[in-house]
Structures are given as C-alpha cells and as structure tokens.
Amino acid sequence: MKLLTVDTVSEAREKLLIAAQQKKKQIEFVELEEAMDRVLASDLVSPEPIPSFRRSTVDGYAVRAADTQGAGESIPVFLEIIERIEIGTPAVRMVQPGQCSYVPTGGMIPEGADAVVMVEYCEAFDTRSMAVYDAVSPGRNLIRIGEDIQEESLFLKKGTRLRPQEIGVLASAGVHTVPVYRPWKIAIISTGDELVPADQKPMPGQVRDINTYVLDAMSRKYGFEVVSKQVLQDQRNLLEKAVDSAMKTCDMVVVSGGSSQGEKDHTADVLDQLADPGVFTHGIALKPGKPTILGYDTLSETILMGLPGHPAAAMIVFELLAVWLYLQLTHQPAPAYTTAVVETNVASAPGKETCLLVELVDGDDGYIARPIFGKSGLMTTLSRAWGYTLIDMNKEGLKAGEPIQVILF
Numbered sequence: 001m002k003l004l005t006v007d008t009v010s011e012a013r014e015k016l017l018i019a020a021q022q023k024k025k026q027i028e029f030v031e032l033e034e035a036m037d038r039v040l041a042s043d044l045v046s047p048e049p050i051p052s053f054r055r056s057t058v059d060g061y062a063v064r065a066a067d068t069q070g071a072g073e074s075i076p077v078f079l080e081i082i083e084r085i086e087i088g089t090p091a092v093r094m095v096q097p098g099q100c101s102y103v104p105t106g107g108m109i110p111e112g113a114d115a116v117v118m119v120e121y122c123e124a125f126d127t128r129s130m131a132v133y134d135a136v137s138p139g140r141n142l143i144r145i146g147e148d149i150q151e152e153s154l155f156l157k158k159g160t161r162l163r164p165q166e167i168g169v170l171a172s173a174g175v176h177t178v179p180v181y182r183p184w185k186i187a188i189i190s191t192g193d194e195l196v197p198a199d200q201k202p203m204p205g206q207v208r209d210i211n212t213y214v215l216d217a218m219s220r221k222y223g224f225e226v227v228s229k230q231v232l233q234d235q236r237n238l239l240e241k242a243v244d245s246a247m248k249t250c251d252m253v254v255v256s257g258g259s260s261q262g263e264k265d266h267t268a269d270v271l272d273q274l275a276d277p278g279v280f281t282h283g284i285a286l287k288p289g290k291p292t293i294l295g296y297d298t299l300s301e302t303i304l305m306g307l308p309g310h311p312a313a314a315m316i317v318f319e320l321l322a323v324w325l326y327l328q329l330t331h332q333p334a335p336a337y338t339t340a341v342v343e344t345n346v347a348s349a350p351g352k353e354t355c356l357l358v359e360l361v362d363g364d365d366g367y368i369a370r371p372i373f374g375k376s377g378l379m380t381t382l383s384r385a386w387g388y389t390l391i392d393m394n395k396e397g398l399k400a401g402e403p404i405q406v407i408l409f
C-alpha cells in the first residue's frame with residue numbers, strides 16, 4: 001500500500017477525471033421511444049428547417065395583410081375566396097391582392113398570403129366572397145419556415161438529458177435513432193457486520209443498512225445502471241471476491257464502509273491490491289468525507305471508490321465525486337444552484353472544505369439559508385436539506401448575512 005497524502009476536493013476530481021478519460025468512448029444508439037432520460041452524446045444539427053412550410057395556427061382565411069387594413073368590427077373588407085386548403089396537402093393557388101383562401105389550423109399558407117384572419121372575424125358574403133372584420137398585421141396567426149428550428153442550426157446540445165419535451169423536439173426533427181451515452185454500470189457494495197436489511201428489526205448493536213438504498217437511488221437518479229447491490233460482512237476475502245467480480249463488468253465499483261483506520265477496515269488495501277495502478281487517493285480534505293478512497297484499474301477500465309460508512313458522508317461524497325465525474329464525462333450541466341444569504345454564523349473545519357447542509361426559507365430579498373447541523377451518521381439532516389454549500393478550506397467559516405451559493409439536491 002502506497003503512502004498517500006490527503007487531496008483537496010478539486011485535486012481528487014482532477015485525478016478522477018484523468019483516470020476516467022482513459023475509458024473508451026461510450027456512445028450507443030437507441031430508438032426514440034427508449035431515449036427518455038438518456039443523455040445526448042452528440043450535438044444535433046437539423047439539415048432542414050422546421051416547420052418546412054408556413055403553417056396557420058388558427059382556422060381562418062389566409063390573406064395579404066395589407067388588404068385588411070381599415071377593416072374593423074363594423075367595417076368589413078371584401079375578399080374573393082380562391083381555394084379551400086386541406087390539412088396535410090399543399091396550397092395550390094397564389095393569393096393575389098383582393099383574394100383569400102380558407103386554411104385550417106396547421107394547414108399550409110399559400111403563396112402571396114402573409115397573415116391569417118380567424119374564422120370568427122369572417123362572414124360569407126356570397127359563395128365566392130368573404131367579408132373580413134379584422135385588420136391583421138403581416139405574420140399574424142402563422143408559424144414561419146424554420147421558426148421552431150432553423151436550417152443547419154444546432155437544436156439540441158450534447159449532454160442534454162432528454163425529457164419529454166426533448167423527445168418531442170427529436171420527433172419533430174425526424175431523429176428516430178438517438179445517439180446517447182451508454183450509462184455507466186455500477187456495483188454497490190456495503191460492508192459491515194452490524195448491517196441488517198431495511199425490512200429487519202436490528203438486534204442490539206445492529207443497524208439497518210442505509211447506504212445501499214441511498215447509493216442505489218442516487219445512481220438511478222443520475223442515470224447509472226445499477227448492476228449489483230451487495231451487503232457484506234467485514235471479511236477481507238468476501239470483499240476481494242465481490243470487488244474482483246464487479247470489476248469485470250462495471251464502469252464503477254463503490255464500496256461503502258471500512259474506509260477508515262479500524263481493524264476491520266480493508267477497503268483501501270483490497271482496492272489497491274486488485275487494481276492497477278490502484279488507489280491514488282486515500283483521504284480528502286473534506287468534512288464530512290475525510291476517509292474517502294479513490295482508484296482506477298486500467299485493464300478493466302473501472303473507477304473504484306471507497307466511501308465513508310457514515311450515511312450522510314457516503315451520500316455527500318458520492319454526490320461530490322461520483323456524480324460530478326459522471327456529469328463531466330457526459331457533458332451534462334452541473335446541478336442547479338441558487339443564491340441565498342446565510343442565517344447564522346457558521347464555523348468550518350480548518351484545513352478542510354466543509355459541506356454545509358442548508359434549508360432555504362423565504363427572506364425579504366430572496367432566500368435565507370438556514371444551516372442544518374448534525375453528525376455525519378445522521379441521515380435526516382440530508383432529508384431536511386434543500387441543498388448544500390461548500391465552504392472553502394482557507395475560510396474560517398461564514399458570517400451571518402454572507403451571500404452563498406446553494407447547490408440544490
């Protein structure tokens with residue numbers, strides 16, 4: 001086992017990124033129906049404008065706007081009807097001055113016309129002409145060519161997590177096979193002789209397993225594919241076997257517990273022994289989260305992560321490192337944040353970056369961040385938190401009223 005110095009969060013991130021960039025490109029194509037929640041792996045440029053023809057947004061009469069000037073509720077202008085355009089078929093006849101064509105909602109605007117008057121403002125005068133009671137300006141009640149997506153324009157950026165509205169954009173642009181990042185396969189291993197599943201009543205000295213559930217939920221929230229979840233007794237050979245087998249199939253193996261200095265804390269040794277080059281960080285200048293372990297195996301291209309057993313620390317480290325790394329590599333934006341002023345003075349750990357959990361309450365000039373204090377073994381602190389702020393390791397703390405950035409969970 002190498003002697004390792006403690007890294008700052010940004011040093012640890014940098015090392016993780018360098019390791020993960022060695023992994024092969026991970027792009028696959030999925031059918032549009034399967035693309036929801038996947039992350040786009042290429043910038044998408046439309047070869048054609050959308051819509052490709054001018055469309056009416058109402059049921060009405062396509063007119064030359066200039067012809068309607070002076071029309072009003074009691075003063076109609078009279079226009080000759082030259083065509084009834086059907087939805088889904090091209091408009092045939094050009095609208096000349098003094099003429100109009102009926103057009104349904106979504107129908108093609110004929111040549112010559114530059115606006116549509118809604119049927120409510122039109123009255124048949126005789127079989128061939130229409131009294132129009134509304135003055136419209138050019139462009140009224142129609143969608144221009146390329147108004148949704150311009151020809152040759154970038155309409156969806158690499159790194160976009162596809163929501164239903166993006167599925168709609170892809171459908172409109174005719175992208176039915178979508179380039180997306182292959183989700184990282186992750187194995188979650190929790191260690192501890194004291195752990196029992198959530199559906200069991202713990203005996204004295206035992207606790208219910210939290211981390212497996214939280215890490216599974218976090219992984220799924222951010223789009224990892226969870227391939228295995230195991231809870232192991234604190235036995236080195238069991239951990240070796242589980243990590244060795246997970247490395248064969250996974251992009252990331254996360255072990256919670258056993259990261260510290262106790263007699264049963266084997267995680268760092270095991271990860272370092274099984275991987276090449278192995279562990280590159282054991283200890284981060286972060287509170288909570290100090291005993292974090294990070295490593296990489298070149299042959300299997302696996303990122304290895306040992307998380308502190310304390311549940312709040314495990315979740316925070318996973319968010320700050322595993323999620324951060326995955327978002328970076330898939331070009332996704334960082335989690336959303338808001339600004340707030342901190343409600344009270346807060347002391348921070350000297351020489352360590354402090355992750356301060358906060359609730360947000362409404363103040364006169366925006367949000368007030370109310371700190372949530374509590375040990376990293378307590379899970380409800382995270383459940384109450386709207387988000388967190390990172391206090392720089394060179395700062396002594398925060399002063400009441402100081403503006404901060406709150407990264408939202």
Ligand SMILES: Nc1nc2c(c(=O)[nH]1)N[C@H]1C(S)=C(S)[C@@H](COP(=O)(O)OP(=O)(O)OC[C@H]3O[C@@H](n4cnc5c(N)ncnc54)[C@H](O)[C@@H]3O)O[C@H]1N2
Nearest residue numbers: 190192208209210211212257258259260265308309310313
């Ligand atoms: N002498 C020292 N002791 C400790 C140090 C230290 O620097 N010197 N660091 C403390 C800090 S900070 C943390 S965090 C923990 C990290 O410990 P481990 O990663 O070795 O984790 P464990 O000892 O296995 O567990 C710690 C704690 O968390 C509970 N736990 C573990 N796994 C789960 C789980 N899946 N679900 C729910 N709770 C879990 C476990 O029961 C312990 O209470 O070390 C400190 N000690």
Ligand code: MOO
Nearest residue numbers: 288289290313376
């Ligand atoms: O720093 Mo440990 O990671 O609280 O609880």
